[in-house]
Amino acid sequence: MSSPAVYSASCLCGAIKLSLEGEPSVQGACHCNNCQKVSGAACSTNAMFPLAGLKIVSGEPKVYTVTNTGSGKPVQLNFCGTCSSPLWTYSERRPDRAIIKTGVLDDAGLSKFDPKGETFTTQRATWLKPIEGAVQLERGVPVQQAPVFK
Ligand SMILES: [Zn+2]
Ligand SMILES: [Zn+2]
Numbered sequence: 001m002s003s004p005a006v007y008s009a010s011c012l013c014g015a016i017k018l019s020l021e022g023e024p025s026v027q028g029a030c031h032c033n034n035c036q037k038v039s040g041a042a043c044s045t046n047a048m049f050p051l052a053g054l055k056i057v058s059g060e061p062k063v064y065t066v067t068n069t070g071s072g073k074p075v076q077l078n079f080c081g082t083c084s085s086p087l088w089t090y091s092e093r094r095p096d097r098a099i100i101k102t103g104v105l106d107d108a109g110l111s112k113f114d115p116k117g118e119t120f121t122t123q124r125a126t127w128l129k130p131i132e133g134a135v136q137l138e139r140g141v142p143v144q145q146a147p148v149f150k
Contacts, residue, residue, distance in 0.1 A: 004021050004022050004023075004053070005021070005023060006021050007019070007105060008057075008105070008106045008107070009087065009100060009105045009106060009109070010104060010106055011079075011080035011085035011087060011104060012080070012083040012084075012085045013080060013082050013083035015058070015059040015080060015082050016056070016058065016059030016060070016061055016085075016087060017056075017057040018054060018055065018087065018088075018100075019054075019055045019057050020054055020055075020098070020100065021053030021054075021055075022049060022050040022052075022053040023049075024047035024049050024100070024113060025048050025097065026046075026047070026116075027046070027047045027048075027102075027113045027115055027116045028045070028046055028115050028116060028118060028134075028141065029044070029045050029046075029117075029118045029119070029134070030043055030044050030119045030120055030140075031120045031121055031123045031124040031125070032070060032120035032140075033120075034068070034069065034070075036123070038077060038086050039101070039103075042124075042125045043118075043124070043125075044101055045103060045110065045113075046099050046100065046102060047099075047100050047102050047105075047109075048094060048097040048098070048099050048100075050096065050098070051090070051095070051098045052096065053098075059080070061078040061079060061080060061081075061087055062078070062080070062081035063076050063077065064077045065077075069091075070120065070140050071091075071140060074092065075089050075091045075092075076089065076091075085101075085104055086101045086104070087100070087104055088100045088101065089101075093143060094143065114131075115131055115134050116134055116135065117134050117135035117137060117141065118130060118131060118134050118137065119141055121136050121138055
């Protein structure tokens with residue numbers, strides 16, 4: 001029996017380091033306006049790792065709760081209060097998941113966990129093309145459809 005994979009993530013200044021055990025259940029790019037604000041970019045790229053496998057190795061993330069979400073359920077953004085890197089999102093819709101921003105994964109995790117689907121495509125920047133082969137959804141991922149993003 002092989003032990004589960006362990007990945008690591010860190011913020012820009014290095015104060016916060018995370019370790020993640022297990023594999024993500026969903027890999028996606030989100031084009032919603034909230035993700036654009038949080039990332040300061042066209043979209044956020046996310047991978048839903050098991051929350052039980054998330055360990056904070058060093059530092060203490062700050063938390064901001066967003067209430068105007070697409071689902072109406074609040075989500076908590078965990079980020080570095082020193083350098084502002086977004087780290088992961090917690091959503092009541094998926095209480096067993098840590099929705100990691102893949103840009104903070106170490107060891108080329110951004111490429112390894114490529115988006116299998118795109119959400120809120122109606123809010124996608126007009127100059128950005130759909131990712132080839134990725135499922136296209138006009139809203140978020142219905143919880144029961146999560147497997148299409150794997
Ligand atoms: Zn930092
Ligand atoms: Zn989003």
